[in-house]
Amino acid sequence: MTQRRQDILHGLRDGLPIALGYFAVSFSLGIIAAKAGLSAQQGFLCSFFTRASAGEYGTYTLIGAQAAYVEIIVMCLVVNLRYMLMSAALSQKIAPGTPGYHRLLMACCVTDEIFGISIAHPGYTPPAYTYSAALISTIFWATGCALGITAGCLLPQHIVTALSLSLYGMFLAIIIPPARYNRNVLYALIAGFILSGLCAVAPVVSQWSSGMRTVVLTIIISSVAAWLKPIKLKDNGAA
Amino acid sequence: MEQHRILIYILLAIVVTNLIRVTPMVLIKGQIHNRFIRSFLYYVPYVTLAVMTFPDMVLATPTPLPGIIALIAGMVAAWFRLGLLPVAALCCIIAYLLI
Secondary structure, eight states, X not given: OOHHHHHHHHHHHHHHHHHHHHHHHHHHHHHHHHHHTOOHHHHHHHHHHHOOHHHHHHHHHHHHTTOOHHHHHHHHHXXXXXXXXXXXXXXXXXXXXXXXXXXXXXXXXXXXXXXXXXXXXXXXXXXXXXXXXXXXXXXXXXXXXXXXXXXXXXXXXXXHXXXXXHHHHHHHHHHHHHHHHOHHHHHHHHHHHHHXXXXXXXXXXXXXXXXXXXXXXXXXXXXXXXHHSOOOOOSSSOO | OOHHHHHHHHHHHHHHHHHHHHHHHHHOOSXXXXXXXXXXXXXXXXXXXXXXXXXXXXXXXXXXXXXHHHHHHHHHHHHTTOOHHHHHHHHHHHHHHHO
16 A cells, blocks of 8 residues: 555544534534524535634624624634644644645645644654545535534524534543643643633633634743743654 | 625635635745744644633533533543544533533
8 A cells, every 4th residue: 555545544534533523513503604694505615615613603603793894804813813823833744845735735724623633643744644634524514514504403402502512522632632641731731721711700801702812822821831841852743 | 694795704714714724834934943933833732722622611501510521521531542533422422411
């Protein structure tokens, strides 16, 4: 088996559980999109090309509120700013000499989970691995959203609420295992949980959107962690 | 609402979201050698996802308790490396049973 075929198979293997989780999450997202007046085709289109859980949630809410176009732009910028940081981090996992179009396409594949598995890939991350995982999960993501728009209203509210927790479950499955063997990651996670909880109840700060809170806390905590506990530099991209 | 307005909203979301993803790749060519920046980028994904999970997960359920229990169960399951789908499913099932 060629290396590329193996990368594709690995990408599909790791992408499938993400895809199934996405399906449940985007289904609940579709219910919100339906309330905003999107058709199933529009939901599919938007989900396929943005693949941004929190960003899409914000988008559909703003569409429902008939917000100004500039509000959509600002919201997408703030809520998705973490992708900028992730994309910057992913740039360090791409083998030197990889053609520019691969770098751009891999950047477009960045979602929380696809980024998570791409970073977890040992050594440099082959483009084929990221593409195949992104493709299968994107198909499920967009289909789930379209189905949520057409069939979501048929589900009882408590099932929809329960499904919405799948997103957070996936996040936990990505961040917790590395904390087991890396104390510094564990401390960073604990700091993230505590400060985020405090920010949600503190005066002034609690008025921030959760996207804003995410960006500010990520920059502060990651900077402090990088300053106190810098990583050992290796040249194989495994950082 | 007029259909073309919805399409403009969607197109804006698509363009902005992907520009954010592509920009750092265009700006950062090759490896960063600065130790602080490398370390910063190393911590970013973990911190981002942690901040997005808490307290939002607890606030997603009508009362905090099901969310808290699902959060703890999800953390334990993830600690024992159950994988993406099992952990996500566990959180959903617990929330479903407790809501």
